[in-house]
Amino acid sequence: MKQSDNLPNLESTLKFIQDKLNSLGPVSYVSHGHDSNNGHNWTNHFTDEASRAVANPSLCRVYYHWKTGGDGHVSMDADVGIRFKDVQKIDVLSREEYFNKDNLAFGHPGWTAKVEPSVFVVRVQRPARVENQFTFPDEESARQFAKALTRVVELCGINKEANEH
Numbered sequence: 001m002k003q004s005d006n007l008p009n010l011e012s013t014l015k016f017i018q019d020k021l022n023s024l025g026p027v028s029y030v031s032h033g034h035d036s037n038n039g040h041n042w043t044n045h046f047t048d049e050a051s052r053a054v055a056n057p058s059l060c061r062v063y064y065h066w067k068t069g070g071d072g073h074v075s076m077d078a079d080v081g082i083r084f085k086d087v088q089k090i091d092v093l094s095r096e097e098y099f100n101k102d103n104l105a106f107g108h109p110g111w112t113a114k115v116e117p118s119v120f121v122v123r124v125q126r127p128a129r130v131e132n133q134f135t136f137p138d139e140e141s142a143r144q145f146a147k148a149l150t151r152v153v154e155l156c157g158i159n160k161e162a163n164e165h
Contacts, residue, residue: 010155014055014062016148020141021053021064027135029119031099037110046070048135052079060084060156066132082124082132084156089125090149092142094118095135122146 008016026049033042046068053064063081067074093101098121099113120142124132136142 008151010060010152011057013148013151013155014057017062017145017152018053018055020145020148021050021062021134024050024134024136026067027119027137029095029135030116031095032114032116033099034112034114035108035110036112044070048133050134060152080132082126084149084153086126087124087149087153088127089123090146090153091123091125092139092146093121093123094139095121098123122149124149 026047028045028047031044031046033044034040047070048068049066051065051067053062055062061081061083063079065078066080067077069075069077094115096113096115096118099115100111103109103111103113117137120136120139122134122136122142122145124134126132134142134145136145
């Protein structure tokens with residue numbers, strides 16, 4: 001299958017993803033929570049960081065280090081990755097939307113979050129409810145990154161089909 005000349009190839013798109021992750025640095029934000037059932041309020045501080053990204057075009061994967069936590073606690077500090085052939089969905093939402101959807105999903109419809117400053121999450125969903133998240137300080141960068149991830153998923157699917165024939 002011939003690739004269109006005006007679309008970036010797998011190597012250049014993965015290089016963009018790798019470079020973007022390595023240049024992003026930590027993204028910090030504060031979430032102010034409210035429980036409308038009892039009037040309780042709380043505040044949590046968060047920092048998310050992807051670093052040491054390495055893209056591997058021949059395996060259709062990106063590997064990186066993910067560190068996240070807040071209020072003095074680290075909830076994850078590990079080397080992780082994405083096999084693009086496994087990706088089911090990529091979306092962009094504000095961290096506030098993300099928290100509020102989680103509150104509903106976990107049975108807390110009265111809980112709401114207000115996030116400052118507003119940050120955006122690129123969510124990559126894979127089988128068995130596994131997901132990778134990338135936090136960006138602005139929506140434009142998040143959407144640009146999601147577009148590159150989507151392109152890689154398309155290219156890896158094309159490569160997979162070519163290898164199966």
